[in-house]
Amino acid sequence: MTTSNPDPNPDPYPDAPGTLSPGPSPDVGPVVDVALDLDKLFAARLHAARARPYLATALFALHTVESRRVPTMAVDRHWRCYVSPAFVDRTPVEELAAVWVHEVSHLLRDHHGRSDRYAREHELTGPGERLRMNIAADCEINDDAFGDGLIQPEDAVVPGTLGLPDGQLMETYLRHVRLGLYAQHAAWLDCGSGADGLDREWELGPDGAHGLSAQERDAVRFRVAQGIKARQGHSPQGWRRWAEEVFHPPQPWRELLGAAVRSAASGSGAGEDYTYGRPSRRSAGVPGAILPSLRRRPPRVSVVIDTSGSVSDAELGSALLEVAAISRALGGRRDLITVVPCDAAARIAHPLCRAEGIPLVGGGGTDLRTGFAKALRAGSRPDVIVALTDGQTPWPATRPPCRTVVGLFPRQHMAPSWNEDDPDYVPESPPEWARVVEIGSAH
Template sequence: MAVTGGPADGLDRAKLLAARYKAAEARPYLASALYALTVVVSQQVRTMAVDRYWRCYVAPDFVEATDVEELAGVWIHEAAHLLRDHHGRADRLPAADQRDRLRVNIAQDCEINDDLVSDGLRLPEGRMEPRMFGLPEGGLFEEYLPGIPATSLHPVDCGSGAHGVPVPWDLGEKGGEGVAGLGPVEAEALRRQTAQAVRAHRRSRGSVPAGWRRWAEEVLEPTVDWRKALTGAVREAAAWAGGAVDYTYRRPSRRTPALGGRVVLPSLRRPLPRVAIVVDTSGSMGEDDLAAALAEVSGVLREVGVGGNRVAVLACDADVHAVARVTAVDQVELAGGGGTDMTVGIRNALAAPEPPNIVVVLTDGYTPWPPEPVSCRLIVVLIGEDAPQPPDWAETVRITPTR
C-alpha cells in the first residue's frame, strides 16, 4: 500500500520500509497484513498507531530514533491490533471501560507483546507486558483489563484501530486520495487469509508462536457461544413442543356466544412442554462440571419459561439412580459413579406417565446411544472439548463450564 506525504515531511521512508520488509521476511505468514497497511505521516502520534481502516500513522522522529530491528517489531505489533480485531472487541466492552482508552490499550498491548517477545522480536523500551502488572502470560486483553490500574504512567496510544475510540489524527472512513483504507469486509477477508497463511506455515515449517496459532484457529474455526446455542436449541424445542395444540373446555371458544349458549365450543390451547434432564453421573464425570452444566440448563429453562413441576431430573450412570421433579438446582441428587449408558436414562424418561416433549442429556459423550431417533426432541449437552459426537439425529451443544 501507499506511503503518503513527500520529502518535506521528514520521514525516512527507506528505513521504515526496510523495517517492514524485515518483518515480512522474518514472519512471512504476516506479510499480507503488513503490506495492506497504508502509511500516513503524522506529527500528532508519538510512535506508530493504526485506525480501523488499516491506516498506519507514523511519527518521523520515532522512525529516526528507532533502529530497523525494533521498527520491524513495531510493524508487527500494530498489524496485530488489527488482525486480532481489537477495536471490534473493544466496542463490546462495558461503557465505563470503553471510556478509559488508555487502560484498554495497555491491556491490548499486554495481549500482543508477550507473544512477540517470546517469539524473539525486539521492541522499543517501555513496552507493555503482563508481568509489569503481575498478570500471567498468554491471556486476552479482556482478561487483563481488570488488572490494569485506572491511572497509569505509561502514555501509550496505538490509535482507534486498537482501543476503538476516535483520536485527533484519524482520517475517518473515507480518508482521502491515496489513503482510502480497507472496509470491514476486506479486513475480515485479510484476517482469514492471514490465518490460513499461519496454518500453512505451521504445517510446512512448524515454527509459529502459540499465540498466533490460537488466533488463527479461532478465526478459521470460531468457538461457538455455547450459552446462546443452548438457549436457542431449548427455545426452538419448546416452541416445537408447544406447537402440539390441544382443545380445552376450561376457557370456552370466543365463538360460543354466537351460538346462543346452546353449544359450548372448546378453545385451542398451547401447552407448556415437559422437560427431562438426564444427568450423566458415571465415574468419568466431575461433580463441579455437572453442577455448573446443570445450573446453565436450569437457567435456560427458566428463560424459556419452563419450570416448576414440568422439569424432571434423572441421575444416570449405567442405571437410573434418582428421579425427581425439581424447582431448584440444589434439590438435585447426583447419585451414581459407575459405568455409563445414557440410553437407559432416556428410555426411563420416556416411560414416565407423562412423557417429556424434550430430553436434555448432560454427558461427556462416552456412552452408548439409542440406535434410532427417539419420540421427542433430544438435546445433548457435551461437557468437554474432546467429547465424542452423538448420533446425527440428536441436537448437540458443546460447553466448557466455568469452574
Template sequence: MADDDSGLDRVKLLAARYRAVLDRPYLASGLYALTIVPSRAVPAMGVDRRWRCYVSPAFVDATPVEELAGVWIHEVAHLLRDHHGRADRLPAAAHRDRLRVNVAQDCEINDDLLADGLALPPGRMEPGAFGLPPGLLFEAYLPQIPPLPHAHDCGSGAHGRPSPWEPADSAGGVGPVEADALRRTTAQAMRAHLRGRGDLPGGWRRWADQVLEPVVNWRRMLAGAVREAVAWAGGAVDYTYRRPSRRTPALRGVVLPSLRRPLPRVAVVVDTSGSMREDDLAAAMAEVTGVLREVGIRGNRVTVLACDADVHAVSRVTDAAQVTLSGGGGTDMRAGIAAALAARDRPSVVIVLTDGHTPWPGEPPSCRVICVLIGAGHTGPPDPPAWAETVRVPAA
C-alpha cells in the same frame, strides 16, 4: 534521511517493514495492506480501523530498524486480532479510559512478540510489568490494569475510539470484508508455516485456530436446525373435510375441503453405547426437547429410540433423565433410523444424538435428518453423510 515533505524517512520505514516480512512471512498480507500516513501528531506509530498506519517522522529517526520491524508487527497485530471490534463489545464503563484498554491489548500482543524473539522499543507494556501471567486475552488483563495517564496510544484500530491524529471521515482504506479476508489469509499462512515445521507463539496459534475453526454456539445452531426442519416438515399441507372451506356456503350444497397444516412427528434416536457421556447427552437432549416444546411439538408426537448396535427401547419421554444408557455392544445408528422410519407413526424429522462413531445409511432417508455429534472435537469422528444436517456439541 527524509525523502518527502513530511520529513519522514520512508526508506528506513519501508526497510523495517521488509525486515518484518522477511522474518515473519506469514504476516506479509497484513503488513503490506497497511497504508502509511505521516503524522507529527502521533507519538510513535498507530493504526485506525481502516488499516491506515500513522507514523511519527521523529520516532522513525530515533528508532533502529530492528525495533521498527517489531513495532510494524505490533500494530498489525491489533488489526489482525480485531482489537477494535472486541473493544466495542466491552461494557460502557471501560470505554471511558481508552488508554487502559490499549495497555491491556499491548499486554496480549507483546508477550507473544517477545516470546518470538522480536525486538521492541523501551517502555513496552507486557503482563510481567503488572505481575500478571502471559498468554491471556486483553479482556482478562483489563480489570487488573491500573489507570496509566501517559500510556501509548495505538489508535482506533486498537482501542476502538478515534485518536486526535485520525481524520474525521472513514472513507478509504481497508473495509470490514477485506479485513476479514486478510485475517483468514494470515491464519492460513500461519497454518502452512506450522506444517513446514516452523514455530509460533501460543497466542498466535490460538488466534489462527479461532479464525479458521471459529467456536460456534452449538445451542443456537441446534435450535435453528430443529426449528427449520420442523417448519419444513410442517409446510406440507393437505386437504380435510373435517373443517369445510369458507367458500362452501357460496356454492349451494357443494362441500369443499379446507387446507390444513399438520404438526410433524419427530423421532429422536439416542446413542446409548458405552462411549457416550451422560452429561453431554443430557445437555443435547434437553436442548432438543426444549426446542420441540417451544414450537408446539410434545407428548405423543415425539418418539425416543435408545439404540447402540440395535434398538433396545422405544418410548415417549420428555426429559433426558428418562433415557437409560445401556452401555451395550457396538454402535450402529442405522438400526435406530430404520426403526424410526418403520414405525406406524412415521416421523418427518429424525434427530440422531451420537458421538459419531457409527456407520450411516447408504442412501438418504425419506425425511429430514439432523445429526448431533456429541463431544466431537477437531480430531473427532468422520463427518456424517452430506444429506444429514450436522451440529457439533463440544465435550463439557
C-alpha cells in the same frame, strides 16, 4: 486522571500489582521537524515480514500515513498506520520492525471491536477506560511478540509489567489493569482506534482515503490464519489459538449456543447476590435502615464434554471450539468456566485457562450422569451446566439445581449398535428441562 471503576469480580491474581509503575515518559529529545524516512520505515516492514512471514499479508495491507500528532506509530480500525517522522528518525530498523508487528497484531485480533463490545457490556466510557483497554491489548500481544529476530522495545508493556501471567486474552488482563496515580506517564501509549476502538482527532475516519472495507479486512485475516495453520510449528501458541478460532467462520449453531448460555445465565436466580455497595432504592421508604440491592454477578459455567468412544476426534476438537465460544458469550471470563471430560466416569473438573490445555481423556462407554454430579460438586456450584455430547447417554433422573444447556453432535441415525448387549437399544432423548442446541445444524 481518575482511576477506573472498582471491579466487583474476584481477582484470580490477588498478588498482582496491576498498576503501571511510575516512570518517566519516553525521552523523545528536542522536537525536530524531520521528513519521514520512507526507505527506513519500509525496510523495517520488510524485516518484520521476514521475521514473521505468516503476518506478511497483513503487514503489506497497511497503508502508511505521515502524522506529527502521533507519539510513535498507531493504527485505526480501517487499517491505516499513522507514523511519526521523528520516531522513525530516532528508532533503529530492528525496533521499528517490532513496532510494525505490534500494531498489525491489534488489527488482526480485532482489539477495536472487542474493546467496543467490552465497553458496551460494562458501561465503560471515557479515554481513561480506553487507555486501560489499550494496555490490556498490549499485554495480549506482547507476551510472545518479540525475540526470533524482533527486538523488544524498551517501553513495551508485557504481562510481567503488571505482575500477571502470560497467555491470557485482553478481556482477562483488562480486569486487572489499574491506571493508578501515574496514569499520565502511560498516556503516550497510544496505538490508535485500531487498539481500543476510540476514534482520534488525527485519524482520517471511515471516509478517508486508503482504508480497507470490512470484506477486505476479513480477507486479510483469513489469509493470515491460513498461513499460520499451514505452518503450525512456525508461530507462537497465541497465534495458533487465534488462527484456529478465526479460521472457522461463524456458524448459526454457535450463535444459538451462545444465546442459550446467556439466556440460562440471565434467568432468575442465576448469578444473583445482594450487596450493600449500592443501597436499594427502597431504603428511602424505611428511614434509618439501609437495604441491600440485588446485584448480578457473572455466572459460573461448567462444561461437561462427552469423551466416549462414540464421539470422534473431530467432534472433540469442535467441542473445544464450543468452549471458546461459550467463553466469548460470557465476555471472555475464562476463570468462571470449568471443563469436565466424561465417558462412563467423570474425571477432574479443569478450570479453563487455555482450551487447548484441557486433556479430553476417555474412550469408553457413556454416562453423563457422573459428569453432572462431578460438575455440581466441583468448587463453587455452577449457575449453568453445558453438556456437549452425541446424546447416547443416560440423563440425570432429576433436574439439576441450575440451568442446563445440551449441545448435541449431529447423528443422521442414532444407531442402536452402540449397545451390543441390546440390539434394540435406543438412546434417551435429552430431558425436557434442558435447552437443546444441535451443533453443526444450519438451522
